[in-house]
Amino acid sequence: MNGPIVDARGLHKHFGALHVLKGVDLRVAERELVFVIGPSGSGKSTLLRCLNRLEEPSSGSVVVDGIDMLDPRTDINHARQRIGMVFQSFNLYPHMTALGNVTLALRKVAGKSRAQAEALGRAALERVGLADRAEHTPGQLSGGQQQRVAIARSIALEPRVMLFDEPTSALDPELVGSVLEVMRSLRESGMTMLVVSHEMGFARNAADRVVFMDEGAIVEEGPPAAIFETPAHERTRAFISQIQRH
């Protein structure tokens, strides 16, 4: 029996007087796809960002793939290679081509030669269906294509878990499908994924578990059908009916 890939316990995060995370426990098993939903300001993104320490948790513990992320002796840059992250606003490097975006960390962090990095980078772009866009700069790509390059940038490093922070929220509706398709194929390849998103249709048929957060705490969690059809808490029910009205 393998331990969880992500094991966060008792996470608290304060931003000044603001108490954003109030003791969150979250475990994600290998190959599991967990969806995190909740109103804006509920702490979903902060939770994700505490897992790879883009945000420093105020207290609690985070262990990812057996590595204690909060231990000062941990080589954080080495550990972060194992945790892919995809952002709402893509955050591609505008001065580099798609291939340059994907190969930068391969060369600088994973220590690959330029030729090795380019081979791995092209393979990653192939996986997201953009092999023919390798030499394009972000400005020449659509939002959906940019987000797929961002996914390729992460998966090229062969992470143990992928964090998605509202990956489709900044996209035009007609471009959402292509990104979800890539996420689905990642899931089929056995990637462990933690997704903050309001793509309920995708959550319903791809997620193993849905976690509902409100006001910095997990209110309830369970299989998608249970959370969406028969939520136990009033707050969950209110939120689900809110977003399903749209």
Next chain:
Amino acid sequence: MSSWGRFAETFLNTKVMLKYLPDILSGVVVTIELALLIVVTGIGAGLTLALLRSLGVRPLNWLIIVIVDLFRSLPPLVVIVLIYFGLPSVNISASGFVSTWLSLAFVLMAFSEEIFWAGITSVAKGQWEAARSTGLSFGQTLMNVVLPQAFRLTIPPLTNRTIAITKGTALGTVVAVTEILGQASSAMSNSYNPSPLMMGAAAYLVLFFPVVVAARWVETRFAWKR
């Protein structure tokens, strides 16, 4: 004599020009030497300060801000005079050339630090986060992701500042530096004729016009396809 004839006799006097051409040319050499030294050391020091500032060490940043604001507010001429006439009182003597170089380099350092700093801070936070999330260190992110984007934004204001401050080499006249303007004005008083000043003006044009054109080329070169 026609009015054009009088103008040419006064401002474009061939005899005077030929006589003082070697002086003006030696002034051009001095100006080029000074300008190159100022640009290389001033921009180099400005970039170094901006990089130090990005480390976010509070007391260090306060020190940098004080130094930068000081040199941004003092007129360059005052700095030149202070170094040239002030340093000997602490038993350091700097030649007019060195005083002018140091003063203008300090001023360019101050302005270019601010320009580089503005460039660095204008790069979106998401760029840092994306790079750091893939395991790049602070330094690697700065060098590979942030600075290339910052430089692109800094080139237009930096070239403007550089040209303005480099033209300040003419202030060296005050401390007896034999650069273009110094040569031209002493030639003017010796010949009782302003033609050498016109040669000086022409020399500045010849020197700085290519720099402006080169700056434009660099701007287009560094722009990436959006």
